[in-house]
Each structure stands twice: as C-alpha cells, then as structure tokens.
Amino acid sequence: MANYYSTTTVLSTNMVGITFDTATTSLGTNMIVEAENEINKWVSKRYNISSYLTTTAYATTPPILLSWTDRLAEGYMWIRLSRGSKESIARGNALIKDVKDCLKGLTLNEVDLLAVDGSGVSELSNPDNVLSTTDTYFSTFDEDDPLDWEVDSDKISSIATGRS
Numbered sequence: 159m160a161n162y163y164s165t166t167t168v169l170s171t172n173m174v175g176i177t178f179d180t181a182t183t184s185l186g187t188n189m190i191v192e193a194e195n196e197i198n199k200w201v202s203k204r205y206n207i208s209s210y211l212t213t214t215a216y217a218t219t220p221p222i223l224l225s226w227t228d229r230l231a232e233g234y235m236w237i238r239l240s241r242g243s244k245e246s247i248a249r250g251n252a253l254i255k256d257v258k259d260c261l262k263g264l265t266l267n268e269v270d271l272l273a274v275d276g277s278g279v280s281e282l283s284n285p286d287n288v289l290s291t292t293d294t295y296f297s298t299f300d301e302d303d304p305l306d307w308e309v310d311s312d313k314i315s316s317i318a319t320g321r322s
Contacts, residue, residue: 161187161190161191161194162194162210162211162219163190163193163194163197163210163219163223163224163227163228164190164193164194164224164227164228164231165190166178166183166186166187166190168228169186169189169190169228169231169232169235170183170186172228172232173232173235173236176235176239182239185235185238185239186231186235189231189234189235189238190227190231192231192234193226193227193230193231193234194227196230196261197223197226197227197230197257197261198211200261200262200264200265201223201261201264201271203265204264204265204267204271204281204282205271205279205280205281205282206282210223217274218273218274219274220271220272220273220274220279221272221274222260222271222272223271226257226260226261229253229256229257230253230254230257232250232253233249233250233251233252233253233254233257234250234254235250236249236250236253237250237251237254
C-alpha cells in the first residue's frame with residue numbers, strides 16, 4: 159500500500175500519548191489509505207488527482223489535501239484505538255466531521271484547492287461539473303400564496319387559440 163498524502167510518522171507526531179508499535183503503525187498505514195481514498199473520492203469530482211498519486215507527490219500536492227488527510231486519518235485512528243472510550247470516539251468524530259465539512263465546501267465551490275505556490279489548481283473541464291445550484295432560485299409561479307391561485311376562466315379557449 160502506498161501512502162500519497164501522509165505518513166505514519168505524521169500520525170505518530172499528532173497523536174500525542176499513543177505509542178506506535180508494529181500493530182499501531184500497520185493500523186495507521188491502513189487508516190491513511192482509507193483517508194486518502196475518501197479525500198480522492200470528493201476531490202476527483204472537480205480536479206484531476208492523478209498527478210498527486212505518486213510517491214514523490216508531497217512536493218506538488220496541494221497542502222490542504224495533506225492536512226485533510228492527516229486529520230481524517232487521525233480521526234479514524236482515534237476511533238479504532240478507542241476501546242470504547244467516549245473521549246477518543248468524540249475526538250475522532252470531531253476530526254472526521256471537520257474534514258468532511260471542508261470536502262463538502264469543496265464540492266459546492268465554496269472552497270478551492272491551492273497549489274504549493276498559492277496559485278489556484280485548475281479544475282477539470284467536465285461539462286457534467288455543476289458550478290451552480292438552484293438553492294436560491296425562486297420560480298415565477300411563487301409570486302403569491304398558492305391558496306390565492308385561480309384557474310383562468312378562458313383557459314380552454316386560450317389553449318385552443320394557441321394550437322391553431
């Protein structure tokens with residue numbers, strides 16, 4: 159398994175008080191892969207991620223992807239290592255929620271990826287990539303209360319006239 163955006167060294171540094179023995183390091187590697195897969199699932203909707211999927215990608219990967227992967231993998235680790243501890247589970251869930259909120263912002267075009275040099279990362283030129291929503295759209299027919307709507311008294315003749 160290759161880790162593209164994070165390492166177990168980063169996890170062990172962030173997870174103060176956790177000893178990274180062989181089993182914990184293996185779990186960390188698996189959680190990094192799981193985090194990377196989750197990040198890629200969201201990011202690939204707007205960006206071409208193939209260039210970041212190399213073992214030398216740390217120098218060119220948008221820094222926020224590295225941060226999100228670190229936090230998401232750490233969240234997964236806290237949950238897996240919790241042994242039922244409510245505090246560990248809550249800590250893990252908080253980290254996971256934070257990253258998922260960021261990823262949702264990315265897909266809604268509220269957040270953009272920046273390259274290492276601070277420039278914007280170019281998006282996919284995909285016609286299926288929706289850059290707007292109808293969240294704030296108000297239909298023409300929403301001009302008054304639907305209870306006040308009436309049927310046009312000469313509707314049938316208007317339709318017949320339109321057909322001729």
